[in-house]
Amino acid sequence: MAAGIHGARGRLARSKVNIMADQNILDVVIIGYGPVGQSLSILLGERGYSVAVYDRWPSLYPLPRAVFHDHEIRRVFHAMGIGKEVEALSQPSATYQWFNADWKTLVEIDWSSESISDGPVGYLFNQPSLEALLDSKAKSIPTISVNQGWEAVDLRECDDYCEVTLRRGAMKENVWIPTGETRTVKARYVVGADGANSFVRKSLGITFEDLGFQEDWLVIDLKPNEGVQLDVPDIGQWCNPERPTTMVPGGPGYRRWEFMRLPRETREEMQQPEKVWQLLSPWVGPDQATLVRYALYTFRSLLAEQWRKGRVVIAGDAAHQMPPFMGQGMCSGLRDAWNLAWRFDLILKGIASPALLDGYTPERKPQVRAVIDASIAMGKVVCISDPEEAALRDSAYLSGNVPPLPPFPGITDGLIHADQNPAHGGLAGQLSVHGRVQNAGETMRYDEAVPNGFHVIALDADPDQYLDDAARALLVQIGAQTIGITRDQSRLVADRVLYDVSGKYQAFFEEHRARVLIVRPDYYVYGACAAYEDISAMLATLASGLQRRDGITDTLNQHGEVAA
Incomplete structure (x- = not known):
């Protein structure tokens, strides 16, 4: 279908502004090359803007982390032109079920049902496969420069641009070692998508608000051997006070288990191979599957006080961290990128003033807070290790005395009527x-x-x-x-x-x-x-x-x- 007169005129406007741009100053520098940084670079690069992405690590992280994205994020992937490719490396979700210790169903959330976006509510995927796809897409766009193995060490804002100083490093025996090479780049805007320990956030002096959730969970990803069929719920939470446990697909061909660390167990104990197989033993043994990775994570609930200072903004884990029980960690970061992309587009065209970025925090922060609050509420249901408290929970859910989860939050402030x-x-x-x-x-x-x-x-x-x-x-x-x-x-x-x-x-x-x-x-x-x-x-x-x-x-x- 033709773009239509309004769309065609919009593209002419952008083209002329870009020709006018100072070629020595990039439009946007992105620090961090995980899914959020990758996606934002694609969304801006496909609009014709000059983007440079820098990441400390010389190569993509090869192990799984996020495994879920929802219908809204699937629309974002289609907007990036990779919808069909993402479909090939993911699978529609089944119903998300919560069971008590006796495997009685406490909660069912039908993530397989038809969504407002035309398709099921949720999808499961393998993150390394997704990142490889995003990486290939980003590197295929001429206006995007991807620089891996570069650590940001200084950030300075000037009147009309920012300066970022970076140093190069290489991996030697699994340790990142600086090579001595440095460079400084200029950009009209800088985005910190550099994770929980964000250099950009820290350089801006932005602090986290702790919303009060903290639990250690052992996350295990494995690949069942060919022909092996495992007798496990497709996607579920086993709310067993003896060992709260999560079981989900890890994308086509993979499975994930997550086990809560109990008070009597040490962090070191939880990360021993024999402990890993002991925890997995009710469902799968070493002769049935290959371990892909296992790691102990501290699930937190943190929200940055500010998401923008001048020409610098933060996104993804740099701005928020949440328990995984709604599967919204990566999704929330991609919403950040999606929200920023159209704002930068209007600003860099010269149509909107930089004040358009003022709406970023008021829109994104309340929505993310609501998602974190819901994730904490779900986590408090799952993470009960006291048998008496668990019995009271079971009774409430089985008797139908617990209200359903609230609808997914929208935007309550910013650019809405x-x-x-x-x-x-x-x-x-x-x-x-x-x-x-x-x-x-x-x-x-x-x-x-x-x-x-x-x-x-x-x-x-x-x-x-x-x-x-x-x-x-x-x-x-x-x-x-x-x-x-x-x-x-x-x-x-x-x-x-x-x-x-x-x-x-x-x-x-x-x-x-x-x-x-x-x-x-x-x-x-x-x-x-x-x-x-x-x-x-x-x-x-x-x-x-x-x-x-x-x-x-x-x-x-x-x-x-x-x-x-």
Whole structure:
């Protein structure tokens, strides 16, 4: 499908601004090359921005860590152009089950059910395979420079850019040794995606708030031998006070167990090979599988007080750490990258002022806090080692006296229509619907049919006909897309009003009594209109919230380009 007039004009604007850029200063330097740094580099590099990524380690980490991503993150992978490849290295989740010591079901969370994003709620994957895919994608983009084996040692912010000093290192007998080589790079912005011990966070003097959860768990990944079938729940928590245990797939062909360390056990004891096989013995033996790795982790709940200072921001584990019971650690980091990507895009185009980054912390921090709180609540259910307390828990769950988990949190602050804040029951800040559409007889994903960006989506109509001149100018300026969705064959217009194949869009609009949605590039709803005639007024509110550069509308010439 054609990009549409608004999308085409947006790309012209970006192209001209990039030509104007100082070639001696990069657009963005990213410190850290895990999934968050990899993904952000791809999201920016594919938009044409100059990005350099630096990571202390000379090669990718070869062992598993995260094993779960949800439907929203699958949409992000599709936006990066690797959706089909990620599908090949992951598997849809089954129902997530919690059992008591006697294997009675306490909780079931159906991660296999249909999600708002068109597909199951969750997926299991092998992180080294995912990182290898992201690495290949990043290194294929000409505007991205990937530098492995470089440690950031100094960070300085100037008026118009930042300077990062790095030193090179190499591995000798499993120890990182500096080579003596250093370099300094300049960038308009710096992102610290450098993990829990983040140099960037520490250099900014940002402290963590401890939300109060801390437990040691032994994490074991193994690969069953060919033909071996293990008699274990597909994905579950065994809430046994004698030994709380997690069992999940580790992606196609892999399995993971996690065992809580009990008070009587030492950290050293838990990491002995004989202890590992002893813990695994009820389910699998050394003649049935190969150990991939095992390590003792301290599950924490930490939240950085600030996520941005000037031209520097932090993301991923540098900004937050959480217990794994919701599978949201990596997912939350990728949401950070996804949130930053469209903000940097508008700022680096010259359309928005740097103040657009002010919305990053107010949007991301409350959502992550809510996810951490839910993860802690789940962890407190799982991590009970006292038999009497466990019996009370079991009784409460088995009798149905425990309320269900709250819905996944959306965005409650930042760039959303204030009158429709979800705290007051509004649609703004919720994840928007995604499904399959048909255009000119061809069926495809909506995000394959319509280029990424701000979207104005109308039910049963082409929203273009309801726009005033100011709204049209705004949409041209920000490279937005306007599209109609319908279940009425008589209303179809090629490239303008698409057929709602599954009925997901019609159901979503009707549930929320909306005729029009304004959707952000990260798929969150900015706001909804109950009447087509209200679109321009809502877009005027969006315009005021975008922190556009002073006078930018006067620089748009008749071709929609940004004037020099």
